[in-house]
Amino acid sequence: MKTGSATIDPALFQLAIEQTKDYALFLLDATGHVISWNLGAQRIKGYAPEEIMGRHFSVFYTREALDRGWPGHELRVAGMEGRFEDEGWRIRKDGSRFWANVVITALRDEQGKLVGFSKITRDLTDRKLHEEALAQSEERFRLLVEGVLDYAIYMLDPDGIITSWNAGAQRIKGYTANEIVGKHFSRFFTREDLEGGKPWEELAIARQYGRSEIEGWRMKKNGDRFWARAVITALHDATGRLRGFAKVTQDLSQRRYIQDLEQAARNVSEFVAVLAHELRNPLAPIRAAVHVIESTPAGHPAQDAMHKTIARQSAHLARIVDDLLDISRVTRGEFTIERHIVDLSEIASHAAETAAPAIEAGKHLLTMDFDAQPVRVEGDADRLAQLIANLLNNAARYTPESGHIVVSTRAEREWGILRVRDTGRGIDPAWTERIFAMFVQGRPVLERVGSGLGIGLALSRRIAELHGGTLRAYSEGENKGSEFVLQIPLAATMEMTSETHESAAATSATPPAAPRRVLIVDDNKDAASTMEILLKSLGHEARVVHTGIEALQVTAEFKPDVVLLDIGLPDIDGYEVARRLRASKSDRSFRIVAVTGWDQDTDKRKSQEAGFDMHLVKPVAPADLEKALAQRSGATLH
Numbered sequence: 001m002k003t004g005s006a007t008i009d010p011a012l013f014q015l016a017i018e019q020t021k022d023y024a025l026f027l028l029d030a031t032g033h034v035i036s037w038n039l040g041a042q043r044i045k046g047y048a049p050e051e052i053m054g055r056h057f058s059v060f061y062t063r064e065a066l067d068r069g070w071p072g073h074e075l076r077v078a079g080m081e082g083r084f085e086d087e088g089w090r091i092r093k094d095g096s097r098f099w100a101n102v103v104i105t106a107l108r109d110e111q112g113k114l115v116g117f118s119k120i121t122r123d124l125t126d127r128k129l130h131e132e133a134l135a136q137s138e139e140r141f142r143l144l145v146e147g148v149l150d151y152a153i154y155m156l157d158p159d160g161i162i163t164s165w166n167a168g169a170q171r172i173k174g175y176t177a178n179e180i181v182g183k184h185f186s187r188f189f190t191r192e193d194l195e196g197g198k199p200w201e202e203l204a205i206a207r208q209y210g211r212s213e214i215e216g217w218r219m220k221k222n223g224d225r226f227w228a229r230a231v232i233t234a235l236h237d238a239t240g241r242l243r244g245f246a247k248v249t250q251d252l253s254q255r256r257y258i259q260d261l262e263q264a265a266r267n268v269s270e271f272v273a274v275l276a277h278e279l280r281n282p283l284a285p286i287r288a289a290v291h292v293i294e295s296t297p298a299g300h301p302a303q304d305a306m307h308k309t310i311a312r313q314s315a316h317l318a319r320i321v322d323d324l325l326d327i328s329r330v331t332r333g334e335f336t337i338e339r340h341i342v343d344l345s346e347i348a349s350h351a352a353e354t355a356a357p358a359i360e361a362g363k364h365l366l367t368m369d370f371d372a373q374p375v376r377v378e379g380d381a382d383r384l385a386q387l388i389a390n391l392l393n394n395a396a397r398y399t400p401e402s403g404h405i406v407v408s409t410r411a412e413r414e415w416g417i418l419r420v421r422d423t424g425r426g427i428d429p430a431w432t433e434r435i436f437a438m439f440v441q442g443r444p445v446l447e448r449v450g451s452g453l454g455i456g457l458a459l460s461r462r463i464a465e466l467h468g469g470t471l472r473a474y475s476e477g478e479n480k481g482s483e484f485v486l487q488i489p490l491a492a493t494m495e496m497t498s499e500t501h502e503s504a505a506a507t508s509a510t511p512p513a514a515p516r517r518v519l520i521v522d523d524n525k526d527a528a529s530t531m532e533i534l535l536k537s538l539g540h541e542a543r544v545v546h547t548g549i550e551a552l553q554v555t556a557e558f559k560p561d562v563v564l565l566d567i568g569l570p571d572i573d574g575y576e577v578a579r580r581l582r583a584s585k586s587d588r589s590f591r592i593v594a595v596t597g598w599d600q601d602t603d604k605r606k607s608q609e610a611g612f613d614m615h616l617v618k619p620v621a622p623a624d625l626e627k628a629l630a631q632r633s634g635a636t637l638h
Helices: 010-019 039-045 063-067 070-081 125-147 167-173 191-195 198-209 253-295 301-331 344-361 381-397 456-466 499-508 525-537 548-558 574-583 601-610 622-630
Strands: 024-029 083-091 097-108 114-123 151-156 211-219 225-236 242-251 340-343 365-369 376-379 404-412 415-422 470-474 482-489 517-521 541-545 562-565 591-596 614-617
Touching (some): 039 114, 063 070, 070 097, 198 211, 198 225, 198 242, 301 456, 340 344, 340 381, 344 365, 376 482, 456 470, 517 525, 517 548, 525 541, 574 591, 574 601
Parallel strands (some): 365 404, 517 541, 517 562, 562 591
Antiparallel strands (some): 083 097, 225 242, 415 482, 470 482
């Protein structure tokens, strides 16, 4: 035998075949019977030469292969195509199975007649078992991942397109695999995060550092938000090429809710402590003023000063109560506004007057830089003034003495912009959003003396949002000052309204009421007695009772022009008293005015339904009392 220029001894070649142990090398005749057998065949298949020579090679096949005629198929294909290769299970002499790679080659003589086949069989059982084990492991892992319900586990391609989806992802995010596979994962992010490029930033971090981990709000299919902890891991192949990302998301909404509750409890506890301090501050000078008035003779100069102190501190208490009522309205979603076309610059000017005491107390310089043209917005003048006054008071409180505060207004495209800048203590960047939460001031309780209740900024942001705008805070850090920016839509029309100012003028111009007969119904004896003295000092005739039953009895006898009726009474409430008075057949008409501490919209609606003509909230301003007494019987005002 020759190969190239070398001559191979046929006996040596035959010896090489016979003694090869890693391959079963043997010959079949044209019908498939074994006619040669080497050591490799004996080792792999277990037959000695004398046991297998002359037998049909189908003895090596499984029952399933025999039933479908596979051995004959192999020979037919090899005969037609010259060669056949296959992998499959084969049977040893002892009946055990092994995974075989089989190559059958057709052997033809010089005339092309088929004289037999050579067959090479290799035992690949170890490789097959490893592959099966790997496949089983991958399948178990796939089933594990797909069956996990507590975590959203899914794959992304290098561009962020979703390529897999497990049951946990469906439970947490609400999408089925058919709905979401092939879509970009950015749809899980909030609008704010999308505008800030957050999804692509997370992929960039994972691509650069191998891993990205973040907590934040994410969106479900139905639009609900949930608090998520998400980990993105970059996946590379053996060559280092990025093949995609694995993303694991955990819904931590419950944990976040508990943390928020705990923080809210701490905030409320601190708020109560601050509220107690803020209430004691004005109460202390009021009590001292009362003591001075009691201990000095009538007409003493100190008495006039004490009267002014009481009036000033009482007004401060009233503002605290108003803030508390605003909190209640916000939490119940009843905080509303009345819209008119107003000038933002003019409102800012009025707000500066309101905040003047705090600014002057800090010896601050206030600069007002208003747009040359009116900045016309559609809004509630009182609420906007409250917002801007809050910002100015905030700047005055947190700016060291002799600081500089600048309030400016501009009309920029479709927005009215108001800015309040100061040279104060600044804001830690981590707090620029948190300071707008209710009861939050960003400092320990003991450092908050005189800084209010910690609700002004929360109310201010709510007012901005009700106007379709935003209120944001900016600061470069501690002791670098801060800037608050209010942005609300400009009004579509250019007409201004002076309704608020006309109303105020009308209020201030209300003439003194003609002498009235007034019945005062209040279970608080001090409040009733004080009201009686006040009315008599204004020239009215007054009578006091402390229960609802007494009110019904005395009305018929006293025949009042006006009944000042408290709602919370010890026997029957004021609503029932009003209904009974309206139902009585009196020969004299009279007005019923609620004088109460209940100030919710539902309270006012109930008083109107019960027959009240007017609803006043304690403490009643003298101007409102004059208006109530000046109205003719039968007129209503709520």
